[in-house]
Amino acid sequence: MFNFKAIQETVNMIYEENLDIRTVTMGISLYDCQSDDIGRLCDKIYDKITKSAGKLTSVTAELEKRYGIPIINNRVAVTPISYMAGGLRTTDDCVRIAHTLDKAAKAIGINFIGGYSAMVQKGAIDAATLLIKSIPDALSETELVCSSVNVASTKAGINMDAIAEMGGVIKKTAYLTRDSGSVGCAKLVVFANVPEDNPFMAGAFHGTGEPERVINVGVSGPGVVAAAIRRAGDCDLTTLAETIKRTAFKITRVGQLVAAEASKMLGVSFGIVDLSLAPTPTIGDSVAHILEEMGLEKTGAHGTTAALAMLNDAVKKGGVMASSHVGGLSGAFIPVSEDAGMMDAVACGALTIEKLEAMTAVCSVGLDMIAIPGDTPEDAICGIIADEISIGVVNNKTTAVRIIPVYGKKSGDEVNFGGLLGRAPVMEVNSMSPARFISRGGRIPAPIHSLRN
Amino acid sequence: MRAVITVVGRDSIGIIASVASECAKYSVNISDITQSVLDEYFVMIMIVDILRMTIDFTSFVDAMERVGNERSVKIHVMHEDIFNSMHEI
Numbered sequence: 001m002f003n004f005k006a007i008q009e010t011v012n013m014i015y016e017e018n019l020d021i022r023t024v025t026m027g028i029s030l031y032d033c034q035s036d037d038i039g040r041l042c043d044k045i046y047d048k049i050t051k052s053a054g055k056l057t058s059v060t061a062e063l064e065k066r067y068g069i070p071i072i073n074n075r076v077a078v079t080p081i082s083y084m085a086g087g088l089r090t091t092d093d094c095v096r097i098a099h100t101l102d103k104a105a106k107a108i109g110i111n112f113i114g115g116y117s118a119m120v121q122k123g124a125i126d127a128a129t130l131l132i133k134s135i136p137d138a139l140s141e142t143e144l145v146c147s148s149v150n151v152a153s154t155k156a157g158i159n160m161d162a163i164a165e166m167g168g169v170i171k172k173t174a175y176l177t178r179d180s181g182s183v184g185c186a187k188l189v190v191f192a193n194v195p196e197d198n199p200f201m202a203g204a205f206h207g208t209g210e211p212e213r214v215i216n217v218g219v220s221g222p223g224v225v226a227a228a229i230r231r232a233g234d235c236d237l238t239t240l241a242e243t244i245k246r247t248a249f250k251i252t253r254v255g256q257l258v259a260a261e262a263s264k265m266l267g268v269s270f271g272i273v274d275l276s277l278a279p280t281p282t283i284g285d286s287v288a289h290i291l292e293e294m295g296l297e298k299t300g301a302h303g304t305t306a307a308l309a310m311l312n313d314a315v316k317k318g319g320v321m322a323s324s325h326v327g328g329l330s331g332a333f334i335p336v337s338e339d340a341g342m343m344d345a346v347a348c349g350a351l352t353i354e355k356l357e358a359m360t361a362v363c364s365v366g367l368d369m370i371a372i373p374g375d376t377p378e379d380a381i382c383g384i385i386a387d388e389i390s391i392g393v394v395n396n397k398t399t400a401v402r403i404i405p406v407y408g409k410k411s412g413d414e415v416n417f418g419g420l421l422g423r424a425p426v427m428e429v430n431s432m433s434p435a436r437f438i439s440r441g442g443r444i445p446a447p448i449h450s451l452r453n
Numbered sequence: 454m455r456a457v458i459t460v461v462g463r464d465s466i467g468i469i470a471s472v473a474s475e476c477a478k479y480s481v482n483i484s485d486i487t488q489s490v491l492d493e494y495f496v497m498i499m500i501v502d503i504l505r506m507t508i509d510f511t512s513f514v515d516a517m518e519r520v521g522n523e524r525s526v527k528i529h530v531m532h533e534d535i536f537n538s539m540h541e542i
Contacts, residue, residue: 002457002533004487006540007498011459011529065511068531253538321542 010250014069018223018285019251021258022278023073024060025199026053027206027214027271030079030115034086041087042100049076049104049113052213052268057109059265063258071258072220072280073420076105077204078115085127091134098138098145105144112187114204116147119194121156122443132162135169139184140176146202152192152389154396158444160386166190167382167438171405174374178407181415185404186337186369190385192392192399197272198328203365203400214271215263216328219255221247222277223284225315229293240294241314248275248318256323274328275319276364277311279339281422287311287332288341299341300351308332309362329398331364337417337424338369346425353384353427361391366400371415371424374407381405383434394447455484455533456503456510458517462526464495472499472528475520479513480505495526 013019033044053076060071081088081097088094098116105113116138118128135147149166152158170185177184189203196207199216206214228247232240255273263270279287288299291307312332320326334356336342345351353370360366367388372381385401392399406415409426416423460472469488476483481501488497506513514530521528 002485002500002536003540004498007457007459007536010531010536010539015527015529062511065514066532067535068514068529069535250539254535257534257538 013221013224013250017227018282019221019254020070020072021217021255022220023075023199023201023218024056024071024258024262025075025077025204025216025218026056026266026268027077027197027210027216028052029206029210029212030084034084036086038087038089038093038096041084042096045097046100046104049078049101050107053108053110055266059262062265063261067254067258069254069258073112074110075199075201075204076108076110076113077199077206078113079206080115080117080119082118082125082128082131085125088127088130091130091137094131094134095137095141098134098142101145102142110144112144112146112201114146114148114201115206116145117149117205119150120162121150121153121159123159124162132165132169135188136172136176136184139173139187146187146204148189148191148194148203148205150191150194151385152393154193154393154450155446157446158192158386158389158393160438160444161441163190163382163385163389164438164441166385167378170381170403171378174405174407181417182374182404182406183417183421186402186417186421188402190389190401192389193397195328195398199274200276200278200329202402210271211269213268215259215266215268216271216274217255217259217262218274218276218278218328219251220278220285221251222279222287222290224251225277226284226286226290226293229290237310241310244311244314245318248315249322252319252322270325272325272327273319273323275316275326275330276328277315277332279333279335280420281338281340283340286339286341287334288339288345292341298348298350299345300355304355305358305362308334308359312363329364333365333368334359334363335369336427337371337422338420339422343423343425346427353429357387357391360388360399361395364398366392366402368400368402369404369421369424370402371404371406371409371426372429373410373426374405375410376405376429377433377435379433379435379438380429382438384429386438390444396449454502454504456501457531457533457536458499458501459529460495460497460499460521460526462495462524464490464493465524468495468524468526469497471520471524472497472517475516476501479507479516481513
């Protein structure tokens with residue numbers, strides 16, 4: 001028998017509190033596309049993607065109607081393109097594949113395709129070196145392609161040569177996409193301990209141990225959590241954690257339902273549900289506003305890291321019981337440009353890069369969608385990446401940097417990327433130089449606690 | 454197999470009748486209704502059996518949405534699975 005209060009709660013979550021499925025992402029292996037002829041490689045990649053995910057958008061549209069819940073994004077993640085090594089001889093070959101991915105994504109009506117990626121935590125195969133060099137051209141010449149580079153892991157340590165290179169890649173990408181607010185950098189993530197089943201862009205790719213095809217789902221729901229906290233009133237933090245857990249359970253169950261149904265309808269295996277609380281620039285869909293609802297005057301105030309740590313943990317505890325397989329990033333996202341509350345906190349001076357860095361030590365996923373002045377030196381960008389990546393490596397967790405040195409903009413300006421990517425105040429960067437440290441190159445050895453066997 | 458129809462909006466004469474007749478048109482059987490009016494604000498939750506429904510679910514959702522638009526109320530139709538998953542362990 002139905003409980004009418006429960007029905008009302010579900011309807012309110014969806015129509016008043018912005019509950020939605022943030023993304024249904026199909027992972028597709030490209031291993032069987034291998035060819036030493038670049039033309040043939042591109043044709044095979046195009047065919048594999050369009051055949052595998054051709055029905056993705058129609059299936060999610062049907063699920064949207066059946067359950068009355070919005071499914072915001074349909075995406076595809078492919079095998080890291082650097083593994084298509086046999087066909088990659090020049091950077092032009094790499095860029096040609098980027099165009100193929102872009103064309104395939106447009107043909108099947110998805111809004112991003114991830115996997116223009118390389119894993120170089122210990123060193124780079126030749127194809128990965130080429131691919132990394134080609135990223136600025138690939139991202140400036142395509143619209144929907146997303147790129148990621150894993151530069152470190154707890155097991156391998158930190159590849160500082162790769163970080164030094166990524167500083168240049170980010171600057172060049174910013175320059176080549178200068179007419180659109182350096183938006184190319186919004187499609188590029190530098191990772192430590194990258195998950196291989198992440199459904200969220202820009203960091204999604206289809207990992208090496210994944211099946212031929214897989215469906216991964218990312219849920220959302222910051223608005224639902226904020227509303228539940230508001231209703232809980234002035235309770236103590238134990239009660240608040242319990243409230244968040246219960247809410248996260250309900251949110252994740254919807255993700256599980258959609259993931260299971262989508263994989264059944266598409267005839268593809270179900271991978272994971274990602275428990276991340278993913279905000280959008282829409283009012284009422286902000287992680288910062290959850291923290292403020294918990295009792296902070298503004299996100300960035302002292303106490304923010306503690307509040308976020310509790311939130312992140314409670315979301316996981318509630319979510320993990322609601323889904324048969326949990327994976328991906330699974331943590332609260334704190335992107336500045338994609339979260340109305342974060343934007344406000346930065347604009348009023350409450351939130352700085354240093355505080356954001358501290359926050360990433362207790363949640364996924366890292367310094368995300370942060371706009372910095374266009375004239376920030378390459379070395380400083382490398383320093384920001386190295387700091388963030390070392391938090392991930394030492395704490396055995398994923399961290400990432402998606403930073404945008406907006407060409408022609410200075411601290412205090414604003415940049416608007418439009419849509420889900422939002423708008424961002426340009427943040428101030430510490431002006432002291434890490435140049436000598438970065439130029440040493442080499443690898444920072446893996447931390448002692450990586451030796452767990 | 455069941456679905457939940459929710460109707461929210463300004464009260465007017467015949468809202469239930471129009472929702473019910475649309476259900477009957479497609480052999481959708483009403484099994485439970487709860488409804489209230491607060492300050493001219495109409496809220497109704499209807500549980501319906503869709504086992505013998507003569508059209509597919511998506512078209513039924515669209516048909517109900519049209520009824521809602523005609524009467525200037527919001528009508529949502531959702532499959533029971535979403536409520537079961539969310540509220541049952």
